[in-house]
Amino acid sequence: MNTILVASNRGPVSFTVSEDGSLSMRRGGGGLVSGLSEVAKELDLLWVCAALSDGDRAAVRQAPGGRLDRAGYDTGALRMLDIPPATFHRAYNAVANSTLWFVHHLLYDTANTPHFDARFRREWESYQSYNAAFAVALAEEAAHGAQVLVQDYHLSLTPAMLRIERPDVSIAHFSHTPWAPPEYFSLLPDDVATELLEGILGADHAGFLTVRWAEAFMDCCEAILGAEVDRDGHTVSHGGRTTRIGVHPLGVDGEALWARASEPDVESHLAALRDQVGDRRLIVRIDRTELSKNIVRGLTAYREFLAAHPEWHGRVVHLAFAYPSRHDLPEYREYTAAVQRCAKEIEDEYATEDWDPLILNVNDDYPRSLAAYRMADVLLVNPIRDGMNLVAKEGPILAPRSVLVLSREAGAAAELGEDALLVNPYDVTATAGALHEGLVMAEEERCRRGARLAAAAAALPPHLWFAEQLAALGWSPGQAR
Numbered sequence: 001m002n003t004i005l006v007a008s009n010r011g012p013v014s015f016t017v018s019e020d021g022s023l024s025m026r027r028g029g030g031g032l033v034s035g036l037s038e039v040a041k042e043l044d045l046l047w048v049c050a051a052l053s054d055g056d057r058a059a060v061r062q063a064p065g066g067r068l069d070r071a072g073y074d075t076g077a078l079r080m081l082d083i084p085p086a087t088f089h090r091a092y093n094a095v096a097n098s099t100l101w102f103v104h105h106l107l108y109d110t111a112n113t114p115h116f117d118a119r120f121r122r123e124w125e126s127y128q129s130y131n132a133a134f135a136v137a138l139a140e141e142a143a144h145g146a147q148v149l150v151q152d153y154h155l156s157l158t159p160a161m162l163r164i165e166r167p168d169v170s171i172a173h174f175s176h177t178p179w180a181p182p183e184y185f186s187l188l189p190d191d192v193a194t195e196l197l198e199g200i201l202g203a204d205h206a207g208f209l210t211v212r213w214a215e216a217f218m219d220c221c222e223a224i225l226g227a228e229v230d231r232d233g234h235t236v237s238h239g240g241r242t243t244r245i246g247v248h249p250l251g252v253d254g255e256a257l258w259a260r261a262s263e264p265d266v267e268s269h270l271a272a273l274r275d276q277v278g279d280r281r282l283i284v285r286i287d288r289t290e291l292s293k294n295i296v297r298g299l300t301a302y303r304e305f306l307a308a309h310p311e312w313h314g315r316v317v318h319l320a321f322a323y324p325s326r327h328d329l330p331e332y333r334e335y336t337a338a339v340q341r342c343a344k345e346i347e348d349e350y351a352t353e354d355w356d357p358l359i360l361n362v363n364d365d366y367p368r369s370l371a372a373y374r375m376a377d378v379l380l381v382n383p384i385r386d387g388m389n390l391v392a393k394e395g396p397i398l399a400p401r402s403v404l405v406l407s408r409e410a411g412a413a414a415e416l417g418e419d420a421l422l423v424n425p426y427d428v429t430a431t432a433g434a435l436h437e438g439l440v441m442a443e444e445e446r447c448r449r450g451a452r453l454a455a456a457a458a459a460l461p462p463h464l465w466f467a468e469q470l471a472a473l474g475w476s477p478g479q480a481r
């Protein structure tokens with residue numbers, strides 16, 4: 001039994017089966033993992049996550065009760081849940097990543113509107129049982145009075161389910177995405193919208209990345225549930241319980257990032273990129289190939305910039321990293337193809353024998369992207385909508401003289417908006433103009449803005465972000481173990 005538990009769909013490590021049948025383990029990236037590795041040593045912590053791959057499932061079968069104790073990674077003990085694949089597929093791909101992700105990022109359009117039919121009902125039942133599996137595991141593992149931190153839109157129902165099983169534990173839920181406004185959230189069937197909101201309100205503390213998303217959540221609670229919202233006191237009361245609402249704008253651990261970005265593998269990519277780019281200026285973007293990241297409009301903006309500014313031909317390169325993501329979903333496969341088509345059109349139109357205007361990298365290559373950050377003159381981050389966007393925070397830390405062109409719809413704009421060049425992500429022409437403005441910005445001004453961006457980006461590093469949420473549940477640092 002543990003006193004602090006974290007629950008998320010994707011866990012801190014993943015396993016792969018090697019050819020000889022042995023298992024090898026890989027640590028994942030992301031703010032939550034790095035935040036926990038700093039504090040986990042001090043805590044009696046268990047992480048509950050889903051088994052996502054064949055390797056994970058093999059690891060679960062080898063471990064008694066699916067529980068892997070502090071085995072060579074630094075994020076505490078781990079329990080992986082072996083959810084039946086069909087249930088997992090419907091909960092993760094159909095409900096979480098298609099429906100809920102699309103709702104919170106406002107991704108539906110007239111060509112792609114949701115159908116909440118009998119098939120959706122089966123998918124929704126799977127989402128309920130997937131959430132219930134987490135609640136059951138957490139109820140089994142939590143010590144009396146434990147603190148449980150439930151993460152993200154995959155697990156919106158778990159807090160209320162866990163509360164029924166274990167009224168003694170304190171529960172926090174954290175949304176890493178934006179939250180949709182009520183008129184968009186109520187696209188969902190009424191009972192589904194209600195259950196999602198009441199699921200999160202089963203927590204004692206509901207955390208968001210920005211004030212904007214917290215307010216949208218409170219607006220939904222008021223409009224859809226008729227809940228009592230105290231905006232000054234930051235609480236929502238409903239069904240005889242009160243949930244506190246908190247804003248915790250996750251930032252970056254600058255020291256750890258620099259340490260990683262100075263390792264030999266990054267240095268050798270840096271040398272190779274310098275050879276490739278020469279003394280040309282560099283515009284960089286780094287994203288998962290994700291519909292909300294708005295990569296096609298970003299590339300089109302670069303194309304418009306080249307059309308409007310022939311004086312830059314031969315003198316600038318756009319390095320675009322678009323890593324594979326969620327390829328089980330047809331929308332993502334089609335989007336990846338659209339990104340590649342757009343890149344090819346730019347190449348066909350502008351490339352010359354000695355100038356590659358665009359380098360598109362579609363493979364996962366973390367050290368190469370760290371090298372690209374370090375070289376960037378302009379960093380383009382233009383999502384349609386984003387919970388926070390840590391690329392916008394990592395970039396200024398690694399290249400404090402780079403100019404950040406940032407979507408006003410990214411959560412990061414709340415903290416970085418004054419020193420970034422803010423753009424409307426739908427306005428391709430304005431984005432093209434901002435790329436140009438970034439390239440010609442005077443050295444002194446880019447350094448002045450860059451230093452402030454880097455400081456804001458490191459304001460709440462993951463370990464403090466995590467500690468803030470534990471504190472919101474009444475935990476204090478002396479209480480470790």
Ligand code: G6P
Binds near residue numbers: 010
């Ligand atoms: C977003 C979500 C995370 C998720 C990540 C990667 O950042 O907030 O919960 O883990 O995307 O998506 P994936 O579907 O690969 O886990």
